[in-house]
Amino acid sequence: MSDDELDDAIDTAFRDAVQARAAADRYRLDLEPRPATAPAMDDQSDDSDDEQEVDINLEAEDTCEQLVQLVLDSEQWDIPRDIIQSVMEIDDEEAAGRIGALLIARATGYLISFKESGATPQQLDAAVNWIGKGHGAEHAGPAGVVAALAGHPDSQRILTQRLGVADVTLDQLAEFLGGDFFPAMIWLCSGMVATVGGGDVDWLRQHRISGT
Amino acid sequence: MEHIRRPNLPDEHGSLIVSYDPVQERAHRVGRCLHRAADTDLTAAVIGDVEVELDAVQHAELGDLSGRSVQAVQLTRQAASPVQVAAADQMLASDPLGSDELFLQLDPTSACVAAAHWLQAAAEVVARRSGIAVTNVVIESDNIEALPHATPTAVLELMDEGMSPTDAVTSLIRDAMAVAEGEIPDVDDLRDRIEEAEENAERYGQGDPDAVAELMKIRLTPLDPRRPARDMLEDLLSGIRGCWLLFQEYADIPQ
Numbered sequence: 365m366s367d368d369e370l371d372d373a374i375d376t377a378f379r380d381a382v383q384a385r386a387a388a389d390r391y392r393l394d395l396e397p398r399p400a401t402a403p404a405m406d407d408q409s410d411d412s413d414d415e416q417e418v419d420i421n422l423e424a425e426d427t428c429e430q431l432v433q434l435v436l437d438s439e440q441w442d443i444p445r446d447i448i449q450s451v452m453e454i455d456d457e458e459a460a461g462r463i464g465a466l467l468i469a470r471a472t473g474y475l476i477s478f479k480e481s482g483a484t485p486q487q488l489d490a491a492v493n494w495i496g497k498g499h500g501a502e503h504a505g506p507a508g509v510v511a512a513l514a515g516h517p518d519s520q521r522i523l524t525q526r527l528g529v530a531d532v533t534l535d536q537l538a539e540f541l542g543g544d545f546f547p548a549m550i551w552l553c554s555g556m557v558a559t560v561g562g563g564d565v566d567w568l569r570q571h572r573i574s575g576t
Numbered sequence: 577m578e579h580i581r582r583p584n585l586p587d588e589h590g591s592l593i594v595s596y597d598p599v600q601e602r603a604h605r606v607g608r609c610l611h612r613a614a615d616t617d618l619t620a621a622v623i624g625d626v627e628v629e630l631d632a633v634q635h636a637e638l639g640d641l642s643g644r645s646v647q648a649v650q651l652t653r654q655a656a657s658p659v660q661v662a663a664a665d666q667m668l669a670s671d672p673l674g675s676d677e678l679f680l681q682l683d684p685t686s687a688c689v690a691a692a693h694w695l696q697a698a699a700e701v702v703a704r705r706s707g708i709a710v711t712n713v714v715i716e717s718d719n720i721e722a723l724p725h726a727t728p729t730a731v732l733e734l735m736d737e738g739m740s741p742t743d744a745v746t747s748l749i750r751d752a753m754a755v756a757e758g759e760i761p762d763v764d765d766l767r768d769r770i771e772e773a774e775e776n777a778e779r780y781g782q783g784d785p786d787a788v789a790e791l792m793k794i795r796l797t798p799l800d801p802r803r804p805a806r807d808m809l810e811d812l813l814s815g816i817r818g819c820w821l822l823f824q825e826y827a828d829i830p831q
Binding site for chain 1: 658661662665668669671672673689690693694696697698700701738740741742816819820823824827
């Protein structure tokens, strides 16, 4: 390749990359609504321009199932954290609040459904242990805490002791876990899919509560 | 238009009513000139031309810079027109390094908004390739080729803090327009910069009056207050070019 051809190739690569980036983030120009989708997740170790992008409709009924699938497939357990962080960074506060509340409501629905369908403490323990063995206490701990919503008596007891209240409300649980509240629910769902659902995310669908 | 047709004229005592509104008073003056000329054809021609001019202003306000409205490219407006932003975005999509059309056909503030968006995209691409922070890429490219890095870096920093391109561009232009009016846009910021300059002068300028004078230079705005929007557009396009230069430096050489 001659020097001129090389310069042309570099120039084309720059223009293509910038055009792709500008087009992907065109909502920044305020000419169109900001998409309610997760932003690109940069893989810093990848030197190529091919960014790993995840396009999830955060307002879809099956958002949580998509997220669980993504977490299990990619083994990137921080994805739910990135997503909730991105939602909080949406310029439109009203939209951020609405989407954040929707995500939490939908994730809570799965855990309530676990409880109502009779998930046993042993099943919930197995899910939390599976998370702990594979991905550490950083993720298993919060998942164990939100197991209280799925009816785990030990989790409920520990929470009431820690918070010093007879019955822990959803708000208190959210405050207790902070930014990990929503991720913890996705992690527990992932653990349940892996252990009770045989690794098939379709198993989770039976616990989806419509209308949230 | 009514003032041109029927201007205030001196009464029998030689008194003349003068409007406090300078635009209206200028219209009265034109009207008085035409009254003195007493030429119906001339009056009709002037009124016709003023109507065309006012129509052009209205079109420019709506973002249509066709025909006579193109004069607006020389002006700086605080607000951006979505129509013009979209047109500038389209031009940059054709050529991310920018073209003369941006200066000749569009309202410069709106063109700046689109250019800021494309600068951000270019800076992100280069940052990813080079490992240099997004807000530092233009400064870094200044080591390859001298370019005005202050404005593009200021815009990148504002957008990095979460501002939209529109807010980043219009806030800097608003500040520059305030400076042009003799105002200090942000007293607290100026106070901080004076303190910083004094510290630098004390640290690095001891015994060297020239160095102290240089270190104590503080600009109230990175833009040219006489033509802030066009100045910013030039700088933002230079910033995109800086990203292009840096991209070349870090480009992998194909085998």
